[in-house]
Amino acid sequence: MALDPETxxxxxxxxxxxxxxxxxxxxxxxxxxDELPAALIEEMRQLGLFGLSIxxxxxxxxxxxxxxxxxAFEFGRTSPAMRSAFGTNVxxxxxxxxxxxxxxxxxxxxxxxxxGEIITSFALTEPDVGSDSAAVKLRAVRDGNVWKLSGTKRYxxxxxxxxxxxxxxxxxxxxxxxxxxxxxxxxxxGLTIGIPERKMGQQGAHVCDVNFDDVPVPAENxxxxxxxxxxxxxxxxxxxxLHISGVCVGVAERLIADSVAYAxxxxxxxxxxxxxxxxxxxxxxxxxxxxxxxxxxxxxAAKKDAGENTTMEAAAVKLFxxxxxxxxADRAVQIFGGAGYxxxxxxxxxxxxxxxxxxxEGTTQIQQLVVARETIRRGG
Amino acid sequence: MKILVPVKRVLxxxxxxxxxxxxxGVDLANVKMSMNPFDEIAVEEAIRLKEKGVATEVIVVSIxxxxxQDTLRTALAMxxxxxxxxxxxxxxxxxxxxxxxxxxADEEQPGLVILGKQAIDDDSNQTGQMLAALTGWGxxxxxxxxxxxxxxxxxxxxxxxxxxxxxxKAPAIVTTDLRLNxxxxxxxxxxxxxxxxxxxxxxxxDYGVDVAKRLTTLKVSxxxxxxxxxxxxxxDELVAKLKALGVAA
Ligand SMILES: Cc1cc2nc3c(=O)[nH]c(=O)nc-3n(C[C@H](O)[C@H](O)[C@H](O)COP(=O)(O)OP(=O)(O)OC[C@H]3O[C@@H](n4cnc5c(N)ncnc54)[C@H](O)[C@@H]3O)c2cc1C
Ligand SMILES: Cc1cc2nc3c(=O)[nH]c(=O)nc-3n(C[C@H](O)[C@H](O)[C@H](O)COP(=O)(O)OP(=O)(O)OC[C@H]3O[C@@H](n4cnc5c(N)ncnc54)[C@H](O)[C@@H]3O)c2cc1C
Numbered sequence: 028m029a030l031d032p033e034t035x036x037x038x039x040x041x042x043x044x045x046x047x048x049x050x051x052x053x054x055x056x057x058x059x060x061d062e063l064p065a066a067l068i069e070e071m072r073q074l075g076l077f078g079l080s081i082x083x084x085x086x087x088x089x090x091x092x093x094x095x096x097x098x099a100f101e102f103g104r105t106s107p108a109m110r111s112a113f114g115t116n117v118x119x120x121x122x123x124x125x126x127x128x129x130x131x132x133x134x135x136x137x138x139x140x141x142x143g144e145i146i147t148s149f150a151l152t153e154p155d156v157g158s159d160s161a162a163v164k165l166r167a168v169r170d171g172n173v174w175k176l177s178g179t180k181r182y183x184x185x186x187x188x189x190x191x192x193x194x195x196x197x198x199x200x201x202x203x204x205x206x207x208x209x210x211x212x213x214x215x216x217g218l219t220i221g222i223p224e225r226k227m228g229q230q231g232a233h234v235c236d237v238n239f240d241d242v243p244v245p246a247e248n249x250x251x252x253x254x255x256x257x258x259x260x261x262x263x264x265x266x267x268x269l270h271i272s273g274v275c276v277g278v279a280e281r282l283i284a285d286s287v288a289y290a291x292x293x294x295x296x297x298x299x300x301x302x303x304x305x306x307x308x309x310x311x312x313x314x315x316x317x318x319x320x321x322x323x324x325x326x327x328a329a330k331k332d333a334g335e336n337t338t339m340e341a342a343a344v345k346l347f348x349x350x351x352x353x354x355x356a357d358r359a360v361q362i363f364g365g366a367g368y369x370x371x372x373x374x375x376x377x378x379x380x381x382x383x384x385x386x387x388e389g390t391t392q393i394q395q396l397v398v399a400r401e402t403i404r405r406g407g
Numbered sequence: 408m409k410i411l412v413p414v415k416r417v418l419x420x421x422x423x424x425x426x427x428x429x430x431x432g433v434d435l436a437n438v439k440m441s442m443n444p445f446d447e448i449a450v451e452e453a454i455r456l457k458e459k460g461v462a463t464e465v466i467v468v469s470i471x472x473x474x475x476q477d478t479l480r481t482a483l484a485m486x487x488x489x490x491x492x493x494x495x496x497x498x499x500x501x502x503x504x505x506x507x508x509x510x511x512a513d514e515e516q517p518g519l520v521i522l523g524k525q526a527i528d529d530d531s532n533q534t535g536q537m538l539a540a541l542t543g544w545g546x547x548x549x550x551x552x553x554x555x556x557x558x559x560x561x562x563x564x565x566x567x568x569x570x571x572x573x574x575x576k577a578p579a580i581v582t583t584d585l586r587l588n589x590x591x592x593x594x595x596x597x598x599x600x601x602x603x604x605x606x607x608x609x610x611x612x613d614y615g616v617d618v619a620k621r622l623t624t625l626k627v628s629x630x631x632x633x634x635x636x637x638x639x640x641x642x643d644e645l646v647a648k649l650k651a652l653g654v655a656a
Contacts (some may be wrong), residue, residue, distance in 0.1 A: 029571060030599065037598045040441075045592055075595035088595055 040102045042110060045074060050105040055213035057231040058091030058376050061223075063112050067143060071143065075227070076078060077116040082125065085137035092266070092328040096273040100321070102179040103277015107380050108231030110274060115185045118267045120147025120389070123208055125195040127251040127259045136191060148189035150180035150211075150237055151260050158393050160195070161257050162205035165239060173243040174198070174209065176217075179236055182387075186220050186235040187211055193240075193263075195256045208256035210248040217242040228379030259336075267388050268341040269331065272324040272348035275384050279317040279352045282377055286310060290362055309358040320348040339401035346394035349384035356357050356381045408555075408577060410453040410462045412487065413508055414446040414469050416478040417528040430626050433528070442478045445523025448583040451590040453521050454486040454554055462519075463553045464488045467512055470495055472506050476606065477534025478622075483601035484593035490606040495618055503611075503618035505537035507652065510614035512542060517578060524549050524582040535582035545575035549584040 049070065050119060057063055071077065080095055081087025090098070102110040115121070121140050124132060139145040156162050165178030174239070176196050183192075184281070192211040198379075199205035221236030234293065251259045290301035299307045327340040356378040360367035367374045386389045414524045418424055419439040442450075448495045456462040468491040470474040478492035493507055506551040512520060512521050524574040525532035539546035547553075547562025551570060558577040565584045575581075593601070639645045651656035 033477060033480065034599055034602055037477070037484065037601075038595055041484075041592055041595065041598060062457070070592075073594055074592055075597075078596070084597075088599065107532075 030090075030094065035097075039097060039101060041074070042098055045070075046101055046105050046109075050109045054111075054376070055108045055371075056277040057106060057108060058373075059230070061196035061233075063109065063231050068112050068143075071113050075141075076113040079113075079117045080125070081116075081121060081137050081141040085133055085141055087137070091285045092269060092331045093325060094271060095325060098330050099270050099273030100277040100280070103274045103279070104281040106229070106376070107274060107278065107383075108229045111184060111232035113143065114145065114232075114270075115147050115149060115189070116145075118270050119149035119263050120185070120189070120191070122263045122266055123149070123259050124210065124252050126262050127208070128210075129253070131247070132250070140191070145190045146185055146188045146363060147191045147193070147238075148183050148185045149260075149263065150186075150192050151181045152181050152183070154181050158258065158358040158390055160334060161387065162201075163195050163205065163206055163256075164196055165194070165196045167198045167207060167209065167244070169198075169246075170243070172246050174246060174249070174349065175313030176209065176211070176239040176242040176244055176384065181236050181240050182224070182234045183237050184232060184234050184387075186237050187223055187233050192237065193250065193259075194237075194244075195260050198253055198256075201257065203257040204254045204262075206256035207253050208250040209244050209246050210250055211242065215242050215244065227382060228376065229383055240253045250305055254388070264388055265338050265341045266331070266393075268345035269324060269337075270385060271388055272320065272341075272344045275348035276317060276321045276324060277353040277379070277380055278312065278377060279320065279355040282352075282355050282374070283310070283313050285361045285374065286313070286349055286362045290368070293364075306362060309362055311359050313355040316351045321350045324348060339398055342394040342397035342401075343391065345389065346391055346398065349381075350391060354383060408462055409464045410465060410516055411508075411512060411515055411517040412446070412449050412453045412465060412467050412482065413504070413522045414450065414467050414478050414482050414521050415443045415526045415528075416440050416469065416471055416475045417526055420444055426627050430628060432627050440474070440477075442481050442524075443523050443526045443528075445525060445527070445583050445585075446573060447523075447590040448585070448587050449467075449521040449523050449581075450485050450487060450492065451588045452550075452581075452583060453519075455588065456519075456553075456555060456618065457486070465472055465518070466491065466515060468493065468508070470499055470507055470611075479606060480598075480601045481593060483604045483606075484598040485591060486593075486597070487604075489604055491609060492606060493609045493611060493614070495611055498512060498620065499618045500620055500622060501531045501533035502537055502618070502621065503616065504534050505541055506616045507611060507614055507618070508534070508538050509541040509617055512578075513536075518558070518578060518652075519555070519579055519580045519581060521553075521583060535580050539580040539633045542578070543582070544578050544580050545573075545574050546582070547575050548580075548582040551584050551586040551654045552583050552637075553581055555607070562645050568649070572631040625651065 054316045078087030079090050085088040151160050167174040167176050175179035176240045190213045194209045194211045195206050197205050198207040217240040223235050267286050293297050293300050327337050327344050331337045359374050363374050367371045419441040424433045450572050453465045465487040467487045470493045522535040549565040550562045551565050552563035560575040561578045563572050575578050
């Protein structure tokens with residue numbers, strides 16, 4: 028649903044305040060402790076952040092893609108790990124259910140996903156299955172009224188907090204058509220979660236292995252038709268890639284603002300470094316690229332809202348925005364000079380945080396393959 | 408009891424005010440406006456009293472330009488039940504506001520009116536007190552704590568060097584100080600619902616109140632720029648300088 032401008036402005040304004048007053052002061056702490064304070068997550072629940080993309084009929088806000096992006100821009104202005112707390116419920120953890128669930132499945136789960144009572148995760152990647160995600164090995168074998176799942180999922184965001192997983196498993200032969208999607212409650216017997224991995228950045232957001240040992244999943248928990256699991260996953264990622272791109276734009280804008288604030292204060296050779304043309308070149312390049320990514324992602328989002336297929340465009344914008352924020356973060360470190368390398372200034376933390384955007388929800392190379400394949404198919 | 412909470416749309420507290428070139432006032436063109444922070448505290452207190460079951464209805468009222476509607480919507484999103492917008496062009500002085508609030512109070516018969524102690528734009532700190540005079544109700548200003556039991560309102564006041572506790576009989580007037588509470592963020596679903604809460608549109612004429620200005624602003628100017636300090640070599644020189652300035656004997 029598209030909101031009227033006044034209401035949407037009020038929404039953005041509230042989020043902006045929340046990010047500025049509540050989240051930004053905690054960035055260093057969350058980076059060091061690798062944990063968001065429980066009270067903060069509760070505040071996020073109270074605010075309604077877990078339900079941003081859940082339809083209104085199920086207690087969410089039912090925001091359009093363009094609206095969701097404008098919110099992603101705002102959350103980009105703080106450590107990306109903050110957004111991850113509710114990020115899976117807004118994106119990859121819930122959208123399979125929103126797009127492909129039956130009315131009964133939606134009724135059962137979505138209202139509690141919207142309030143944040145249930146945290147969701149999306150489990151596609153495996154130890155031997157990454158970019159080639161159609162090759163999932165985790166087995167699902169039909170046994171009466173249940174499917175028994177066996178195997179391992181790897182690097183699953185929020186797995187240690189999730190009570191519901193969307194799991195892609197092999198129900199048939201080799202290839203994409205042998206994959207089905209399942210809604211798997213975390214409390215089923217045989218399902219165990221590994222300890223959180225130690226990561227390069229985004230401390231506060233956890234990824235873990237999820238191990239399945241003959242986990243009996245009720246047959247009615249299959250999401251979409253048998254053999255449609257890969258399609259379900261790809262539709263989820265089409266949307267997720269736009270959201271991630273929005274976060275990339277927001278982080279870039281934050282880093283540009285921080286760089287400028289530093290450059291007008293820091294003096295070398297008798298004047299603020301912002302007055303040296305080589306610094307200005309970096310600021311100009313970062314600003315130009317960030318503006319381009321912002322316009323690009325809003326354009327694709329508007330197309331998606333209009334019902335167009337945006338698989339190729341979503342891959343292209345994720346490719347551009349994630350690489351863009353990588354360059355912007357690198358320049359930010361450079362503009363800060365020695366301070367950019369020192370933890371207290373927080374810039375090196377962002378530099379590590381944004382590295383992930385070029386890897387998850389499809390690596391840069393995979394986005395290139397998607398864009399090239401589709402562009403060649405279309406003949407230009 | 409009903410609680411009436413007046414809210415004012417002011418320059419956002421994060422914005423650095425700029426004085427207009429001709430010195431007639433602060434430039435408000437294209438700058439961010441939001442609810443006066445003390446009024447936010449007042450709205451929060453009223454909502455808490457409603458959540459405790461003390462208040463039955465929270466009515467917010469704003470006097471000012473049509474855009475004040477946004478400020479009322481913010482209060483509705485926080486949890487107020489309905490809103491009254493009294494549209495008035497230009498500046499309405501504290502006395503005019505107090506007279507309008509008196510008229511609204513006559514109509515609504517609230518048990519409590521909770522106002523901000525002052526608005527951060529003109530810092531008048533008058534409206535609550537004037538309203539108390541016009542209504543003849545008791546007042547507890549600069550409140551850091553408010554407790555209501557039946558028709559008794561116990562207000563802890565921030566005063567120089569400590570606090571003072573007064574007991575008022577409802578209906579009464581309370582003005583809020585910073586420490587009273589920490590206002591909540593309106594939740595996103597409530598912001599969306601605020602649109603459908605009732606908002607009545609009025610004018611000063613509807614209440615038969617003349618809000619013509621009684622005061623003339625002669626000049627508005629920026630605070631003087633702080634001049635550079637001086638360094639003294641030792642305590643003796645410091646004392647000598649202070650004596651020369653006449654601030655130490
Ligand atoms: C912090 C974090 C959170 C994550 N969260 C989730 C989650 O919630 N759910 C989930 O399912 N997964 C998640 N992942 C997994 C993530 O999606 C994968 O790591 C990613 O898809 C890459 O897969 P891989 O790590 O197996 O790398 P690989 O696929 O092994 O890739 C290694 C390299 O080879 C390149 N490559 C692969 N195939 C080709 C090709 N055909 N042509 C050219 N180059 C190629 C890649 O681009 C990459 O550079 C997460 C990962 C991380 C690090
Ligand atoms: C881990 C680490 C170890 C270090 N070890 C030592 C050490 O052992 N001994 C020691 O003495 N120092 C050491 N340093 C300091 C290091 O040499 C300085 O950080 C570096 O020279 C940059 O200076 P700065 O940090 O003051 O940045 P600044 O000089 O403030 O530079 C900030 C930015 O402005 C740019 N800039 C500056 N002037 C101009 C100009 N005229 N035109 C265009 N751009 C300009 C810079 O290139 C940079 O991008 C260390 C620093 C670090 C981070």
